[in-house]
Amino acid sequence: MSKVPQDCEKFEPFSYNSLADLKLTIKKLKISLSMDDNFECFKQPIALNNIEIPNRLAVQPMEGFDAQLDGSPSLLTLRRYKRYANGGAGIIWIEATSILEEFKSNPHQLVITQRNFEKFKRFVRYLRKILDDTLKTLGFDNKGIIILQLNHSGRYSKKGKKNYPIRTYYHNDLDAAINVNKKEGKIISDEELIKLEDIWVKKAELAYNAGFDGVDIKACHGYLISELLSARTKKNSIYGGYALENRARLLLNVIKKLNNSVPTSDFIITTRLGVYDGIPYPYGFGNAKLQNENFPATIDLSEPFQLIQLLYRQDVKLLNISSGNPHYKPFLTRPYDIPAAGAEKPPEHPLCSVNRMITLTSSIKKNSPKDMIIIGSGYSYLRQFAINICSALITNGMVDICGLGRMSFANPNFPKQILQNQKIDKNKVCIACSKCSELMSKGKNTGCMVRDPLYKS
Numbered sequence: 126m127s128k129v130p131q132d133c134e135k136f137e138p139f140s141y142n143s144l145a146d147l148k149l150t151i152k153k154l155k156i157s158l159s160m161d162d163n164f165e166c167f168k169q170p171i172a173l174n175n176i177e178i179p180n181r182l183a184v185q186p187m188e189g190f191d192a193q194l195d196g197s198p199s200l201l202t203l204r205r206y207k208r209y210a211n212g213g214a215g216i217i218w219i220e221a222t223s224i225l226e227e228f229k230s231n232p233h234q235l236v237i238t239q240r241n242f243e244k245f246k247r248f249v250r251y252l253r254k255i256l257d258d259t260l261k262t263l264g265f266d267n268k269g270i271i272i273l274q275l276n277h278s279g280r281y282s283k284k285g286k287k288n289y290p291i292r293t294y295y296h297n298d299l300d301a302a303i304n305v306n307k308k309e310g311k312i313i314s315d316e317e318l319i320k321l322e323d324i325w326v327k328k329a330e331l332a333y334n335a336g337f338d339g340v341d342i343k344a345c346h347g348y349l350i351s352e353l354l355s356a357r358t359k360k361n362s363i364y365g366g367y368a369l370e371n372r373a374r375l376l377l378n379v380i381k382k383l384n385n386s387v388p389t390s391d392f393i394i395t396t397r398l399g400v401y402d403g404i405p406y407p408y409g410f411g412n413a414k415l416q417n418e419n420f421p422a423t424i425d426l427s428e429p430f431q432l433i434q435l436l437y438r439q440d441v442k443l444l445n446i447s448s449g450n451p452h453y454k455p456f457l458t459r460p461y462d463i464p465a466a467g468a469e470k471p472p473e474h475p476l477c478s479v480n481r482m483i484t485l486t487s488s489i490k491k492n493s494p495k496d497m498i499i500i501g502s503g504y505s506y507l508r509q510f511a512i513n514i515c516s517a518l519i520t521n522g523m524v525d526i527c528g529l530g531r532m533s534f535a536n537p538n539f540p541k542q543i544l545q546n547q548k549i550d551k552n553k554v555c556i557a558c559s560k561c562s563e564l565m566s567k568g569k570n571t572g573c574m575v576r577d578p579l580y581k582s
């Protein structure tokens with residue numbers, strides 16, 4: 126699984142006009158991506174404790190950096206989510222929402238607080254009405270699921286507009302990727318991490334009271350919990366070292382405490398889990414001790430498998446799987462043709478990057494308890510053909526739900542198109558141009574500059 130097929134080494138941009146074209150390239154690359162043209166699987170509900178997720182499509186979390194300064198949703202935030210709700214996905218996974226008012230990843234990041242709680246309550250009520258009405262018109266009786274992603278930005282925190290990396294360990298390449306040096310920011314202490322557990326729980330309780338269907342204790346993309354999972358070199362710390370139980374302590378403790386404070390039969394506790402960071406050992410999560418290839422890091426999922434067993438024992442029955450660190454090797458998280466300004470050109474064929482994500486996710490599915498629901502991501506690169514590949518993945522039991530991120534910015538009606546018209550409108554798809562990522566890294570309001578008239582200018 127860890128070897129990169131040689132044919133993958135050459136970059137080629139997307140140029141497939143038909144499924145046949147795409148199949149030819151997949152064959153040439155010697156990767157195995159199946160396709161299906163029966164799309165009934167997307168309409169199948171799936172049960173999670175007392176909750177029934179109405180269909181197999183999800184909107185992945187996408188930071189819009191358009192919140193009010195008090196962290197509450199602005200009119201622009203409402204616009205984005207209204208567009209998603211009108212699309213009819215079974216799950217809308219709300220973007221990274223800071224658990225702290227200080228150290229946001231952007232001054233306009235969402236933050237849930239006691240003070241703005243009523244605004245979040247109205248936001249969920251507004252969204253739910255539109256989503257459930259859309260789902261009804263599409264023939265689904267069950268309510269849509271709205272999950273709030275709760276995050277500590279960790280290494281990617283800012284003090285005001287300036288980077289203020291809150292690290293679990295030093296790493297020169299990760300520092301260089303965001304242009305900071307060791308003197309900037311700090312290493313987080315155990316005392317601070319202990320306090321954060323209770324803050325995280327309080328924020329999740331606020332989310333429950335605001336009417337969200339669940340919370341995601343975010344553990345991917347190099348943010349605080351994700352980085353802790355690879356903090357093998359963090360010395361003299363109950364949150365670091367070689368024992369996985371230590372590195373996963375923050376994630377597991379937050380979930381354990383939450384299980385005792387919210388009624389979990391009708392509230393989902395989940396995590397977006399990065400199962401492979403692509404950063405060589407002893408850093409990185411989901412990689413092997415012995416590096417038997419140069420690029421990007423040899424995959425070994427034994428620790429992610431162990432962690433999933435620990436999460437399952439704490440009643441986590443839904444996981445949203447991702448990989449990579451978008452600040453460091455963005456092609457691992459979101460395969461693209463054109464890099465954002467300052468990012469690297471894809472060092473491999475983007476279909477191979479898509480294939481890596483799919484293979485990682487299906488390995489997780491295969492090695493997880495049968496009733497663990499797995500959401501996959503990284504499909505937007507496939508444009509209109511995402512429908513064919515996702516239907517094959519779901520039908521073959523390689524994933525339960527397909528979540529799309531950049532496609533939701535570009536074409537928020539993709540679920541409706543799939544469920545009603547059995548196709549994704551090819552004139553509306555994401556073209557993997559990284560313009561949204563560029564807006565994000567410049568700290569601006571983020572959306573699709575190609576398809577959404579509001580962001581074109």
Ligand SMILES: Cc1cc2nc3c(=O)[nH]c(=O)nc-3n(C[C@H](O)[C@H](O)[C@H](O)COP(=O)(O)O)c2cc1C
Nearest residue numbers: 185186187188220221459503504505529530531561
């Ligand atoms: C502009 C932008 C913002 C993102 N914001 C988040 C976020 O808030 N939380 C998160 O877990 N992932 C975030 N992601 C990652 C996406 O959810 C998704 O994993 C990634 O784009 C790959 O899926 P796709 O190919 O469907 O776009 C973001 C990606 C982009 C491009």
